[in-house]
Amino acid sequence: MIYLDNCSTTKPRKEVIETISNCMLYDFGNPSSLHKIGLNAEKILNNARENIASFLYCKDNEIYFTSGGTESNNIAIQGAIKAKKRNGKHIITTKLEHPSVINVIKEYEKEGYEVTYLSNDEYGRIDISELEESIKEDTILIAIIHINNEIGVIQDIKKISQIIKSKNPNIHFHVDGVQSFGKLNISVNELGVDSFSFSAHKIHGPKGIGGLYLRGKSRIEPIIFGGNQEKSLRSGTENIPAIAGFCKAVDITKDNLLKEKSEVEAIKTKFADYFIENISDIKINSPLDETGSSYILSVSFKDVRGEVLLHMLEDKDIYVSTGSACSSKSNKKSHVLKAIGINDNLIEGTIRFCFSYENINDDIDFVLNEINKFVSDIRKITRR
Amino acid sequence: MDKVISISLGEIVLKGLNRKYFENKLIDNIKRALKGLGDYKIYKEQGKIYIEGLENAEQTAINRLTKIFGIIYVSPCIRTSTDLEDIKKASITLLNEKIKEEGIITFKVNTTRSDKRYPLISPEVSRIVGGAILDKIDNVKVDVISPKINLYIDIKENAYVYIDKFKSRGGLPIGTNGKGLLLLSGGIDSPVAGYMMAKRGVEIDCLHFHSYPFTSQRAEEKVLKLAEELSIYTGPLKVYSINLLNIQKAINENCPEDQMTILSRRFMMRIGERIAQDIKYDCLITGENLGQVASQTIESINVIEKAVNMTILRPLIGFDKTDIVKMAIDIETYETSILPFEDCCTVFLPKHPLTRPKLKEILKAEESLEIENLIDDALKNKIVRQIK
Numbered sequence: 001m002i003y004l005d006n007c008s009t010t011k012p013r014k015e016v017i018e019t020i021s022n023c024m025l026y027d028f029g030n031p032s033s034l035h036k037i038g039l040n041a042e043k044i045l046n047n048a049r050e051n052i053a054s055f056l057y058c059k060d061n062e063i064y065f066t067s068g069g070t071e072s073n074n075i076a077i078q079g080a081i082k083a084k085k086r087n088g089k090h091i092i093t094t095k096l097e098h099p100s101v102i103n104v105i106k107e108y109e110k111e112g113y114e115v116t117y118l119s120n121d122e123y124g125r126i127d128i129s130e131l132e133e134s135i136k137e138d139t140i141l142i143a144i145i146h147i148n149n150e151i152g153v154i155q156d157i158k159k160i161s162q163i164i165k166s167k168n169p170n171i172h173f174h175v176d177g178v179q180s181f182g183k184l185n186i187s188v189n190e191l192g193v194d195s196f197s198f199s200a201h202k203i204h205g206p207k208g209i210g211g212l213y214l215r216g217k218s219r220i221e222p223i224i225f226g227g228n229q230e231k232s233l234r235s236g237t238e239n240i241p242a243i244a245g246f247c248k249a250v251d252i253t254k255d256n257l258l259k260e261k262s263e264v265e266a267i268k269t270k271f272a273d274y275f276i277e278n279i280s281d282i283k284i285n286s287p288l289d290e291t292g293s294s295y296i297l298s299v300s301f302k303d304v305r306g307e308v309l310l311h312m313l314e315d316k317d318i319y320v321s322t323g324s325a326c327s328s329k330s331n332k333k334s335h336v337l338k339a340i341g342i343n344d345n346l347i348e349g350t351i352r353f354c355f356s357y358e359n360i361n362d363d364i365d366f367v368l369n370e371i372n373k374f375v376s377d378i379r380k381i382t383r384r
Numbered sequence: 385m386d387k388v389i390s391i392s393l394g395e396i397v398l399k400g401l402n403r404k405y406f407e408n409k410l411i412d413n414i415k416r417a418l419k420g421l422g423d424y425k426i427y428k429e430q431g432k433i434y435i436e437g438l439e440n441a442e443q444t445a446i447n448r449l450t451k452i453f454g455i456i457y458v459s460p461c462i463r464t465s466t467d468l469e470d471i472k473k474a475s476i477t478l479l480n481e482k483i484k485e486e487g488i489i490t491f492k493v494n495t496t497r498s499d500k501r502y503p504l505i506s507p508e509v510s511r512i513v514g515g516a517i518l519d520k521i522d523n524v525k526v527d528v529i530s531p532k533i534n535l536y537i538d539i540k541e542n543a544y545v546y547i548d549k550f551k552s553r554g555g556l557p558i559g560t561n562g563k564g565l566l567l568l569s570g571g572i573d574s575p576v577a578g579y580m581m582a583k584r585g586v587e588i589d590c591l592h593f594h595s596y597p598f599t600s601q602r603a604e605e606k607v608l609k610l611a612e613e614l615s616i617y618t619g620p621l622k623v624y625s626i627n628l629l630n631i632q633k634a635i636n637e638n639c640p641e642d643q644m645t646i647l648s649r650r651f652m653m654r655i656g657e658r659i660a661q662d663i664k665y666d667c668l669i670t671g672e673n674l675g676q677v678a679s680q681t682i683e684s685i686n687v688i689e690k691a692v693n694m695t696i697l698r699p700l701i702g703f704d705k706t707d708i709v710k711m712a713i714d715i716e717t718y719e720t721s722i723l724p725f726e727d728c729c730t731v732f733l734p735k736h737p738l739t740r741p742k743l744k745e746i747l748k749a750e751e752s753l754e755i756e757n758l759i760d761d762a763l764k765n766k767i768v769r770q771i772k
Contacts, residue, residue: 305598305731307600308597308598308731311596311597311598311599311600311601312597314597315596315597378731381633381636381731381732382731384636384637384641
């Protein structure tokens with residue numbers, strides 16, 4: 001199996017599975033219980049919080065566990081809007097956000113909030129001067145995705161936060177870091193964000209667990225109510241086995257990030273170079289310089305149905321994802337690919353390759369040859 | 385007093401000398417549908433079928449029975465002796481239960497007496513039982529014009545008292561009208577077509593075409609789900625899956641683009657015919673509907689039909705799409721049909737498909753194809769799945 005769909009989800013590491021399994025067998029307690037079984041669970045929770053905080057270079061009381069990226073984005077965005085409802089009704093975001101950000105903001109837009117959608121260049125890099133001009137006195141929230149999940153463009157969060165703080169320090173600056181967590185060396189302090197979402201299953205951890213960094217000084221209102229766990233920001237019994245597994249995944253990533261990143265980058269470069277040299281009528285949608293993630297490569301093949309190519313590769317035990325479903329219905333076309341201005345024919349022929357450390361020993365030449373062969377097979381049909 | 389379920393037969397009662405054959409088929413189908421519901425007994429008594437011993441699974445049993453073709457009504461009854469006191473007791477019990485559910489009630493007693501030796505005539509029984517009910521139960525009234533509920537008393541060897549009549553779907557028992565091979569796509573129409581022919585007693589299996597890897601495995605899962613939903617009415621069925629990709633590729637390479645759909649459909653019919661010859665199906669069944677799409681104009685249907693030499697049944701031919709949708713909703717296949725997975729990849733769809741194909745031109749285009757070889761290869765790779 002050659003799995004190249006690591007932005008969708010990753011295969012959990014063996015050590016992660018063992019940790020979860022042991023935790024469920026022996027440390028099944030509820031951290032809120034007063035007895036020692038509860039205490040053991042609490043220790044696991046505290047230890048995980050410390051490790052993840054140190055991974056992001058922040059304090060442990062700034063880390064909140066959630067069920068994953070979607071919940072983190074919802075808690076941060078809705079919580080910030082709720083906390084700042086007297087300060088204004090203006091939100092700034094990009095056209096490249098994940099649905100768990102954009103669809104939340106659209107709900108507020110329907111309710112009467114004013115939303116500015118920043119424009120971007122053909123690789124998805126946003127226009128920072130436009131951002132500067134858009135900030136107003138009644139701007140309360142700015143939400144920007146760190147690494148876009150479809151094309152891998154990296155936004156210059158540090159520079160953006162400096163501009164925001166210099167123009168209006170009361171704005172809550174939220175960053176969706178689901179695709180950058182564990183893929184870049186990140187100091188949330190240095191980035192200057194108020195909140196930052198991340199998820200375990202994108203870094204070979206379990207599904208159903210993630211987290212939110214919330215800067216000590218930032219205030220947001222809770223949107224979920226209950227037993228006041230996670231300092232009332234995310235009520236609900238902590239998912240201790242998943243948190244233990246998450247912690248394990250972070251520990252291993254911490255040790256291997258730098259080395260793996262350069263090897264993965266080499267795979268990405270090999271893919272891109274091969275396509276550019278060997279396949280005609282293609283478009284590379286991901287930046288190949290330092291503004292692009294080492295882990296994501298989006299390519300559009302003209303006159304190729306992405307889903308057909310996907311299934312042909314699946315037949316060879318190679319797994320990728322498409323930029324849109326095999327359908328002529330335009331509402332299913334990716335808003336991100338539209339935002340970088342590629343035409344419908346290319347959108348339909350878009351394949352996303354997302355790499356991980358596991359691909360380092362895979363037979364990349366085999367994959368590239370198969371793609372080349374299949375692309376010409378499909379074009380024989382579509383271009384006759 | 386025992387609780388039993390009575391089953392009223394539909395058209396079967398008109399079958400004269402063949403009636404026994406139809407009844408026995410129906411009883412087989414009933415037994416299959418009630419599998420797993422425990423020990424029960426089925427018997428016939430003067431025109432109806434009765435089931436005893438299902439008190440604990442009555443709702444499930446009724447739900448399944450109302451989906452069996454050949455039945456028009458299913459009623460939970462109390463069976464008693466024909467003694468008038470027993471009949472009164474049963475009637476009062478049933479009516480009391482009903483009042484608990486629905487409150488104050490107007491009622492009418494309807495008696496039929498197939499045992500003409502019974503000492504009282506039917507209206508007398510109704511009158512006496514009605515009187516007993518009025519004596520024993522407060523707050524009920526007789527209304528012979530438009531009663532809120534009808535209480536039925538059938539006097540046979542036993543007496544059967546019942547109120548509820550759950551309507552079933554009519555039709556003829558499956559298996560009394562041969563075997564058909566349904567061309568099942570993932571669309572709205574074909575499951576309805578299969579349902580309609582099954583309702584006329586045809587035993588159904590399904591034939592499905594896909595173009596993997598040009599189409600997704602989810603599309604095939606969807607078709608299997610439709611087959612499963614259809615099997616609620618038809619009983620267990622087989623699904624034959626055929627990969628049409630090589631045939632589509634051959635047509636695409638060798639024939640005019642606008643003939644693609646017609647030529648593919650002709651191959652589907654031929655493959656259906658070949659399977660039918662092997663496994664002894666009496667007919668092919670399609671969801672074709674006159675004028676709905678390019679391959680369903682009268683000219684297209686003519687040209688497609690000429691590919692084979694066997695009966696093709698098209699039960700939906702004269703329906704409007706809105707009526708087909710209503711039927712699909714009624715038989716509960718609609719929700720699955722509208723799932724977004726396409727079973728025929730749009731890559732091969734011609735931009736302007738022929739709507740008035742000429743047989744001569746189609747035959748000429750087919751000369752450049754090795755028809756028999758293509759069919760043999762497709763059949764060699766067929767997958768057969770048993771649903772249920």
